[in-house]
Amino acid sequence: MVVQSAISFAMLRSYQNYEKSIEVTMDDFMNAIQSIVPILERHRFNGMVSCGDRHKHISEKVMHLVKQIKVIAGSSLVTCLLEGPSGSGKTALAATVGIDSGFPFVEFVSAETMIGLDEQTKCARIVKVFEDAYKSSLSIVILDDLEMLLEYAAIGPQFSELIAQTSLALLKQRPPEGKKLLVIGTTSQVSFLDSVDLCNAxxxxxxxxxxxxxxxKKVLEQLKVFSEHDVDAAAKALNDIPIKKLYMLIEMAAQGEHGGAAEAIYSGREKIKISHFYNCLQDVVQY
Structure with missing residues (x-):
């Protein structure tokens, strides 16, 4: 994605300056990296907030892999699987790593970008992403919601064996000489991936x-949507909740009892009433 974008910047510059040859410069790559950030930002639309020591520890470990593949000569291929409950923040973490890495090539692969495609075409798309990654010195490929990419259905169970075998082969294939690749996968169905031998890859x-x-509590303190007195009370009502669901709950509560209060809440002029928060909590599907 970044490589293709850099080439586009170089072509545009050559056209505007009436240059006879096209040469991709570091400025083209920097412009490309800056243009790719908004795409990754869409996958962490609530941004990244501190979620406590456990999440911080995982984030640091993944960023350590980024440093490892940069500096260690023998690390040409590193693959990392982020697994956990739906909505726990895996996709946002992967997107953040892509943004913070500064790598010239970062590609985000998800099932939502392949809706309506048959499995052969999906495989071809995934293979093309890896082929593009091999053209860059440092690359990250994010395979989001792997179970959805593999068309997993619990009934049966059913999945695309072709996509599974293609993914398995790509995860084991080392990049060409002088190229380095970090692959980050995410899944909410780790037992399924284990059953098709993808976890071992x-x-x-x-x-x-x-x-x-x-x-x-840490998240609520950063959002500043409750009074200091109510933060503890709100946090005590929450335990084992995915961060995505917490954001949804806050958005519901921010609307106010009669609606239309969100702007005042998020601007800091008003705070969420704890009684209304409790009512919204009862409406959310149990987690």
């Missing part, structure tokens, strides 16, 4: 947990 696996009460 990853160098390391990290569990991304739900939020405990103390973690939820």
């Amino acid at each position: 990853f160098s390391v696996t990290y569990h991304v947990p739900t939020l405990k009460t103390e973690d939820a």
Whole structure:
């Protein structure tokens, strides 16, 4: 994605300056990296907030892999699987790593970008991403919601064996000489991936947990949507909640009892009433 974008910047510059040849410069790559950040930002639309020591520890470990593949000569391929409950923040973490890495090539692969495609075409798309990654000196490929990419259905169970075998082969294939690749996969169905031998294809696996009460309190303190007096009370009502669901709950509560209060809440002019928060909590599907 970044490589293709850099080439586009180089072509545009050559056209504007009436240059006869096209040469991709470091400025083209820097412009490309800056243009790719908004795409990754869409996958962490709530940004990244501190979620406590457990999440911080995982984030540091994944960023250590980024440093490892940069500086260690023998690390040409590193693969990392982020597994955990749906909504626990795996995708946001992967996108953040892509943004913070500064790598010239970062590609995000998800099932939502392949809706309506048959399995052969999906395989071809995934293979093309890896082929593009091999053209860059440092690359990251994010395979988001692997079970969805593999068309997993619990009934049966059913999945695409072709996509599974293609993914397995790509995860084991080392990049060409002088190229380095970090692959980050995410899944909410780690037992399924284990059953099709995909877990063993990853160098390391990290569990991304739900939020405990103390973690939820840290998030609420940063959002500043409750009065200081009500933060503890709100946090005590939360335990083992995925961060995505917590954001949804806050958005519901921020609307106010009669609606239309969100702007005042998020601007800091008003605070969420704890009684209304409790009512919203009862409406959320039990976690």
